[in-house]
Structures are given as C-alpha cells and as structure tokens.
Amino acid sequence: MGKWKSVILPLLIAVTMVAGCSGGGNASGPKTDAQGKNDVKNNSSGTGKTFTALLDNNPTFPYSKSWPVWSWLKEKTGVTLEVQTPSGKLDESLNLAIASKSLPDLMYMPNRKESNKFGQQGALVDLMEYMDNMPNLQAWMKQYPEEAKAALSADGKMYMFPNQGFGETNRIIWMYRKDVFDKEGIQVPTTYEELHAALKKLKEKYPDSYPLSIRYGQIPDEMNANMTVNYGTGEGAYYDFDQKEWRYGPTEDNYKSMVGMWKSFYDEGLVPPDFLSLQTKQWQDMVSTGKSFVTIDYISRIDFFNNAMQPENPEFNMQFMAPPAGVAGGKQLNPYFHYMEGGLTVASTSKNIDDIMKYMDFFYSEEGRTFSSWGVEGETYVKEGDAIKFKPEYNDVIEMRKQTGLQTSGTYTWIDFNAHLSLFSDALKHAYEEAVKYDPSAMQPRPAFTEGENEIISITGQAIKKHRDESFAKFVTGSRSLADWEKYVEEINNLGVDQLLSTYKEAYDRVLNIQLSAK
Amino acid sequence: MTRMTRIWNKNKALWLLFLPCLLYYLIFRYAPMFGLVITFKDYNLFKGIWASDWVGLKYYRMFLENPDFWPLMKNTFLLGMYKLVFGFPAPIVLAILLNEVRKAAFKRFVQTVSYLPHFISNVIVASMVIMFLSPTGGLINNLLEWIGLGPINFMNEPGLFRGIYVLSEIWQHIGWETIIYLAALTAVDPQLYEAADMDGASRLRKIWHVTLPGISPAIVITLILNIGKVLEIGFEKVFLMQNPAIYDTADIISTYVYRVGMVQGNFSYGASIDLFMGVISLIFIYTANLLSRRFSETSLW
Numbered sequence: 001m002g003k004w005k006s007v008i009l010p011l012l013i014a015v016t017m018v019a020g021c022s023g024g025g026n027a028s029g030p031k032t033d034a035q036g037k038n039d040v041k042n043n044s045s046g047t048g049k050t051f052t053a054l055l056d057n058n059p060t061f062p063y064s065k066s067w068p069v070w071s072w073l074k075e076k077t078g079v080t081l082e083v084q085t086p087s088g089k090l091d092e093s094l095n096l097a098i099a100s101k102s103l104p105d106l107m108y109m110p111n112r113k114e115s116n117k118f119g120q121q122g123a124l125v126d127l128m129e130y131m132d133n134m135p136n137l138q139a140w141m142k143q144y145p146e147e148a149k150a151a152l153s154a155d156g157k158m159y160m161f162p163n164q165g166f167g168e169t170n171r172i173i174w175m176y177r178k179d180v181f182d183k184e185g186i187q188v189p190t191t192y193e194e195l196h197a198a199l200k201k202l203k204e205k206y207p208d209s210y211p212l213s214i215r216y217g218q219i220p221d222e223m224n225a226n227m228t229v230n231y232g233t234g235e236g237a238y239y240d241f242d243q244k245e246w247r248y249g250p251t252e253d254n255y256k257s258m259v260g261m262w263k264s265f266y267d268e269g270l271v272p273p274d275f276l277s278l279q280t281k282q283w284q285d286m287v288s289t290g291k292s293f294v295t296i297d298y299i300s301r302i303d304f305f306n307n308a309m310q311p312e313n314p315e316f317n318m319q320f321m322a323p324p325a326g327v328a329g330g331k332q333l334n335p336y337f338h339y340m341e342g343g344l345t346v347a348s349t350s351k352n353i354d355d356i357m358k359y360m361d362f363f364y365s366e367e368g369r370t371f372s373s374w375g376v377e378g379e380t381y382v383k384e385g386d387a388i389k390f391k392p393e394y395n396d397v398i399e400m401r402k403q404t405g406l407q408t409s410g411t412y413t414w415i416d417f418n419a420h421l422s423l424f425s426d427a428l429k430h431a432y433e434e435a436v437k438y439d440p441s442a443m444q445p446r447p448a449f450t451e452g453e454n455e456i457i458s459i460t461g462q463a464i465k466k467h468r469d470e471s472f473a474k475f476v477t478g479s480r481s482l483a484d485w486e487k488y489v490e491e492i493n494n495l496g497v498d499q500l501l502s503t504y505k506e507a508y509d510r511v512l513n514i515q516l517s518a519k
Numbered sequence: 520m521t522r523m524t525r526i527w528n529k530n531k532a533l534w535l536l537f538l539p540c541l542l543y544y545l546i547f548r549y550a551p552m553f554g555l556v557i558t559f560k561d562y563n564l565f566k567g568i569w570a571s572d573w574v575g576l577k578y579y580r581m582f583l584e585n586p587d588f589w590p591l592m593k594n595t596f597l598l599g600m601y602k603l604v605f606g607f608p609a610p611i612v613l614a615i616l617l618n619e620v621r622k623a624a625f626k627r628f629v630q631t632v633s634y635l636p637h638f639i640s641n642v643i644v645a646s647m648v649i650m651f652l653s654p655t656g657g658l659i660n661n662l663l664e665w666i667g668l669g670p671i672n673f674m675n676e677p678g679l680f681r682g683i684y685v686l687s688e689i690w691q692h693i694g695w696e697t698i699i700y701l702a703a704l705t706a707v708d709p710q711l712y713e714a715a716d717m718d719g720a721s722r723l724r725k726i727w728h729v730t731l732p733g734i735s736p737a738i739v740i741t742l743i744l745n746i747g748k749v750l751e752i753g754f755e756k757v758f759l760m761q762n763p764a765i766y767d768t769a770d771i772i773s774t775y776v777y778r779v780g781m782v783q784g785n786f787s788y789g790a791s792i793d794l795f796m797g798v799i800s801l802i803f804i805y806t807a808n809l810l811s812r813r814f815s816e817t818s819l820w
Contacts, residue, residue: 122565462779
C-alpha cells in the first residue's frame, strides 16, 4: 500500500518492540532527566515545578520558547513547561509517544475520541479522581454541567480537560456579497425558494458566474451539516430534541427536498459544475473575482475576503447572511459548530500528577480565565472601569498570538471570547452578533462510545456514509434519477442504519445516566 | 569450519562493506515484521503488543464480510492493471524513440523535461490535474470549448477516473522510468547495428531485431516486479483526486484503510488488510516469475 503505511506502521511497531525489549522499568526513562533537573532547580520560590508537555504547533503562529506567555505562566503558577512540538502530524507524534511509553506529563490531543481511546487503554489519568485538588474546576462543572458531561468518556471518566469559549471560531455561516445584492436590488433570501430566485437573477445579470459556490469537497462533513440543518434534518444519525429520539437524516423526506433543490442549482448552473471537487484555491478565486456571490464557510472568511479585496475594490463587501430555511415556514438555522474538540490530557505514567492538577486548576479560576484570554494587565491589556481592552499595539488576533503566545495550544482551557471579538473588524463583529440568533436550541449530543461501539461506527458507519455521499453526488449531478429515491432508502437501510441508530441511542442513554458526582 | 574461516578471511573487506546493508535490512525490514502479530490481536497502543488480547482472525473476517470488499478489490485491481498495461510500455517506447534521436542536445533536452515531473509532490500533481480539468476555467476545458466541444466535468465522471489517473501517472514517471532502459540500451553491441545495416535492415527492422532483444531482460525483470505491485497503488494521489461522485471507480483499498483504519485509529484492522494484500501481491509476483522462467530464460530467481 502507499508509502505512508509502509513507513509509519513498521516504524511504530519497531519503536514499540524496542521499547518492549528494553523492559518496562524504562517507562520513565527520558523524564527522569527533567525530573532530576527540576529537583536541582527547586529554588527559593519553592514551587518551581517543571512539566514536560507535547503541544500542537500552528504554522500561523509557530511555537516559540521566548513567548512571554511562558514567563507569565511561571509568575502566576510557578510552573515551567518543557514543551515538545510534534515532528510531523500531532496524531502520529501522540501514537509514537504512547507506543514508546515515554509520555510527556501533559499532552494536547486533537479530539475527544482520541483521548477517550487512549484513556480507556490506560494511558491517561481520569481527572474525576483528582477533583479534590481542583476546586475551581469543580465550580466550573457545577456552572456548566452540559459541557462537563460532554467531556466524559463512555466509562464515565474524564480524560481531557474541558474547554469553553474557544470553539466560537469554528462557526460556519452563510455569507453574501452585499454590494452586488444592493446594486442589483435583490432581497436577502430567507428561504431556499427565495435563494433560488435570487441566484437565478444573479446568473442572468452575470452569465459567466456561478452565484453560489462552496468548498464541498474540502470539508464535506461541515457542508452536509450546514445543508441539512437548513432543512430541519441531519447529515447522519442525529437527535431530534422535539421527538426525543435518534433519527437518520439522509433517508428523510426533507433530505430528499434538499437534494432536489441542489439538483436544480446544479442543473441551472447556479453552482459550479464541479462543486463537489472544487479546491480551496479555486473557490477563493471565484469568490474574490466576482464569479460567486454567496457562499458557506468559516465565519472568519468575512475578514479574509474583505481585507484582501477592499484595497483594490472598495465596493467589495462580504457580509453575514442569515441561513435560508429549507422549506417555507421552516426554521432558519446554522449548525452548532462552535465547540472545540481538542484539549489537554495528563499521562498516567507522570510522576507529577497532583502538581499538574493544581496547575491546571488555575485555568478554571476567574483569574486564569482573564489571563488566558487577555494576558497581563499593563502588558497586554488595560482596564477601563469594568471593561477590559487590549492595548492598542495588539490590533489583530493572529499578531497578538504570534507576539505573546497567548491562546496558543496548551495555554488555555476556558476563554472569554470577547478577547477575540474585540480585535475583529466591524463586519465580523456584526456576523458574530447575528450568527448567535440562528443557533439551534441545543448542541447535538456527541456521546462517547466504547471501543466496541466505535468499531460499529467505523465499519458500518463508514459504509453508510460512503453510500450517502456517493448517492448525494449522483442525485445532484443527475447520474441517478431522484425517482430512484425509494430504492436508495432501502439500500442505505440495508447497510445497517438501525444498528447505527441503536448504537447512538445506547451511548446517549449511558451518558444521560452518568451522575456528575465529583468525589 | 575452516572453510568458513577461509571464506571470511578472503573476503573480509567485502563482508564489512556488506554489513551496514545487512543490519539495515535486519533492523528496519525484518524485525518490524514481528509486529504483524497485531493483526491477530486487539492492539492496545499503551499496553504494547504482547499485553494486548488475542482476537484470532477477527479483523480478517471483518474485512472479508465488509459489503465494500468486492468493489474495493475490483477497483484496486483494475486501477493497478490499467497502470501496468498502459504505464509499463510507455517508458520503453520513449527510451527506444530517444535512442533513435540523432541530435544529442535534443535528446538530453527531452530527457530532462520528461523526468522533471517525477520530483513534483503528489499533492501538487493532484491539484494540477483537478485544476486543469476543471469545467470552470480549467485549461483543458478551455481548449475543448475553443475547438467547439462542450465542457466535460472530468472529475465527476466515474468512467474517466482510471484514465485520468493512469495518464497522470505516466506523465509523472515516464522520464524517470526511461533511465533504466536507456542504461540497458548502452549495453547493446553497436556491431549488431552495423551488421544489420549491411543486411539492409530498415530502422524499424533494427528496432525489432536488435534493440528490443537487447533490452528484453531488463523489460522482463521490471515487468515481473511491476506485477508484484499491481495492488500497491499509491494512496496519496488517489486519495487527493477522489470525490464522492466517483467513488464507484476511485475508492480503492488503501483509501478505505485510511478512512477506517487510520482516521479511526484501528491499527489492527488496517495492518491486517495490509498483510492480506501483501500475501496476494506475493502470489502475483511468484506466478509471474514462474511463467517467465517457463517461457523465457529471464527470471528473478
């Protein structure tokens, strides 16, 4: 098979074997150095702890040892982090670290599924057992029980520190060229019917354009979620809060009307004929050169396009668009994407577990929250009465992160999102204010699965998902007729939809029954 | 024993030269093979290989009972065959053509240009293909329109995927693979050509009766090796080029393993599919070698 496997798997195995051969006593090998050093360094303050940490590295603001955030953290908590960043992808570095049993004390994991897996395998500490050490986290959990529950694994344990606030950046919204709509006198659509009419009108005026263009092929799950929520259904198994039951979206009637609508978009040239495989670069070009006027993407794209285009074309005005309702009288909704999956975990082999818990608890205090959102008073922010403001030299989120290291991997859990908001453009601020109005009433539950359930989801779930994606593409492009719908429903049910739904239901019920009893 | 010592003493330097190579293969190729035991275990990364529980043939059964098993096998096999049938002769043809070119400068120019794409990463090649073939302003479709043909949505047609893939593979690797045949061609005795000239052979005749037989051992050996690789289609490029509209022909075993094995972190499952495919590849290469040994004098062993 591909190079990636022939290289990575044997390497991984080789590393495991070498580690295995050299005996279990070696488990804390590399760490003893750090440990030894830290005993020596144990200086006047008496709390000069050093923890090793594997943190993610973002190319936009690459990790730097000299970021002031590290010295600020040391001032506040007495802790120094000895950071390693992944040499390649984070997942691979994590796998290697765990297979080789040389685990750093703290590890940043990209999602909860990963941390639950490694936790259940015994590599991570169950945070619930250390709640006595973390009064702030306990208080936080009382304040946000739903978020705390979402952080639990299938066995009722918590392997990853819950985070909050940061997920806001993950919002995906509809946006449109306000200047073009105004110029042509087109109303902002509130339903797909109106959207259809608006797109048609735009196509008449600009025959070379494809008025609606999305990055379907690059982020298919997000696009499916967005399209289906407009139609009041789900992109896969979803929980219907009204009926209080798990349902499968892609076989429902509303899903069929959605497919029909996208088919007419496709047939009438309102979306690019290759919208299923459009590359990000192509999509960006279409939107920025006035070949597309409506799109769906991450909320920050508003600034991305406006900042790039306005110097040349001051008219260019990308703005938030309210999500159109799929069916007349339906709800106008955006999907619930403003959560964050990643977070910090603690290695079960660590020698400093108690100290780490005390350190991490800081981030759930008001002081910790203000610090990780805004930085240090006088250095990065000033207080005006009750309101907090960044100092004027910090006028851009990315630059702020690059210079200070604030809000980079491993330096936050609970964030005041206003810190971000205060640095955004007016158009983007407006989008955040508006977007909140179209939030669903609740987040889709994301129950944690056991290993066995995960196997069902990965095998059966993949087969179903593949058929769904393939059929969507075929129905829309017309290589399969929508008259075949009944047959498609039967096919997809035969792949095991019932089994998938009962797996979700079981996992969900289990989570519901978990009592958040901090010991 | 004395014989062994004698051999050792006689070739000491050679053995020492060979040693790093031997160690490399032992440590990085043979030792990791023991890790294949995870295909029979419920591999727990943290506990390690030996402490994980045995599950027998569970993962193999899971793969065989998968509803996608046959389509995946078919797609992988067909894509590999297409690549072999069309991709294998291409560098031979190019090598022979280059061999006939009289102007050395032109020859070197063609050679350089044709092997450059080999050094472009697959990510770039895949996006180049997608962009060139795009119906919205792609180069190829602009050309088609210019000569009066309607735009074709290349990347949405399951029937076109294999062709596009194989063509891009040929474009990418033709020059590189030509090198081996050009090397073989330098070994052909020029006297043979002179003799053929004397007998009044035309150019085509000389290619047919002198050039081709001259490089046929090289052709057969590479063919056998390539047959062993029919199922080892590069993951990266297929993955980057596919989209749901063309899963029919573009979903192959390695992309499936990626979705199920790697994304879901199911190492045991991924590794067992890999081993399964490895065994099939071994059967292929063994059969090809057997046939070759029976019908010609060249073979791998």
